[in-house]
Amino acid sequence: MTKVYMIAAKRSAVVPRHGAFASLDLHDLAAPVIKDLLKSVKIKSSQIDSLFLGNALYGGGNPARMTALAAKLPERMPSFSIDTQCCSGMDSIILAAQRVASGQDKITIAGGAESYSRSPRRFKRAFSMDEEDMEYLRPPFAPWPDRDPDMLTSAAKLAADYEITRQDQEKFAIESHRKSGSAVDEITPIHDITTDQFTRNLSAKTCAKLPVLEGGTEYGLTSATTAVEADAAAFIILTNQEIVDKLRIKDALLILDSQSQGGDPIYPALAPIAATRTLMQRQNISTEEIDKFEVMEAFAVQAMIYQNHFNISSEKLNLGGGGLSRGHAIGASGAINLVRLWYELQNSPSKSKGLAAIAAAGGLGTAILLEKP
Structure with missing residues (x-):
């Protein structure tokens, strides 16, 4: 199989629902990121062979095709919309990479986009x-109601089961906001927004005043320890060794391996642990050999259980903050994690490795392992 490289990565800022991106339809949010992505490398839109777009809330149709046309990608080009909920953006990148690895495509764009504000x-x-017709807020993620809990309920139960206190969750959230900083190089300006809009100076005093959303007093979840609903888009260019050599690209990252895996739908937060374990066993690699991790923070407890399971130091985890300090743009979040990892590894020595992981409703988990050549 052909080696697959990431050669460019861009994202929009992450903006809370009904914020600065509230008027933008999904393709209007995604297309500028793709156009900016192409400008960052010596590749013309006519050279792109396919587009993979992860999305969870669009409500039908083919948002990937809408985005491809809005971004002025070739009309001949196929466009694939992927919905694995929160894993969508990362899974779209895996599927696109497999298409390059097979030799069917030479250059493809993949990522995710979500407009919570414009969702139908x-x-x-x-x-x-x-x-009368009955409105619903979310579809079922398992065929059995007793195994299809609300995500907030599931996370609160895990906090109690693993004895992760409210105060510990809040410390994690505060650290996520503290780590967040300027990410101008990776962000495509849209409506003149160049920074993530939710990041703030979060304090223990502020956290202590927040009401519990789910769970008891000791292990409860609050708005500080739960990622806010958001709008965003993120995309990556994937290609083969031939193109990397031809364009003399020096900052490419090699995709070493990836794993999408299912688990218990009652505890979706645990699924990326299983996916990561499978990936590392296949690669015969330990967490000590991985230099940087980008793990989705849909809930503080979710990321904390992952961190504790693999004994990851805070100096390696989500170095530019995470979902708690940015927001959760469901279908885009996995791609945002990979964009963040791409930029973090640019400043790392040769042979440095990075791993991104995310969980999704229904008990799905995805992980990708990258290496700087």
Whole structure:
């Protein structure tokens, strides 16, 4: 199989729902990032063979095709929309990489985009003309109601089961905000927004005043330890060794391996642990040999369980902050993690390795391992 490289990465700022991106449809949010991405390397839009776009809330159709046309990519080009909920952005990159590895594509763009603000209202049709259609906020993620918990409920139960206190979760959230800083190089300006809009100077005093959203007093989750709903887009260019050599690209990153894996739908936060373990066993590598981690922080407890399981030091984890300090743009979040990892590894020595991981509703987990050649 052909080696696959990431040669460029860009994202929008992450903006809370109904914020500065509230008027932008998904393709209007994603297209500028793709155009900026192409400008960052010596590649013309006519050279792109396919587009993979992860999305969770669009409500039908093919947002990847809408985005490809809006970004003025070739009309001949196929466009694939991927919905594995929170894993969508990362899974789209894995699928695109497999297409390059097979030799079917030479250059492809993959990532994710989510407009929480413009997401459609969803209804189930009534059984008869005498009844009204029923609106629903989310689809089922498992066929059994007793194994399809609300994500907040599931995270709160894990906090209690693993005895991760509210105060410890808040310390983790405070650290996430503290780590967040300027990311101008990786962000495509949209509406003149060049920084993540949710990041703030979070304090223990502020956290202590927040009401519990789910769980008891000791292990409860609050708005500080739960990622805010957000709008964002993130994309990466993937290609083969031939193109890397031809364009003399010096900052490419090699995709060493990836793993998408299912687990117990009751505890989706644990799924990326299984995916990471499978990947590392196949690569015969330990966490000590991985230099940087980008792990999704949908909930503080989710990232903390992952960190504790693999004994990852804070100096290696989410060095530019995480979902708690940026926000969670579901279908884009996994791609955002990889954009962040791409930029973090640019400043690392040769042979440095980075791993990104994310969980999704229904008990899905995805992990990708990168190396700087």
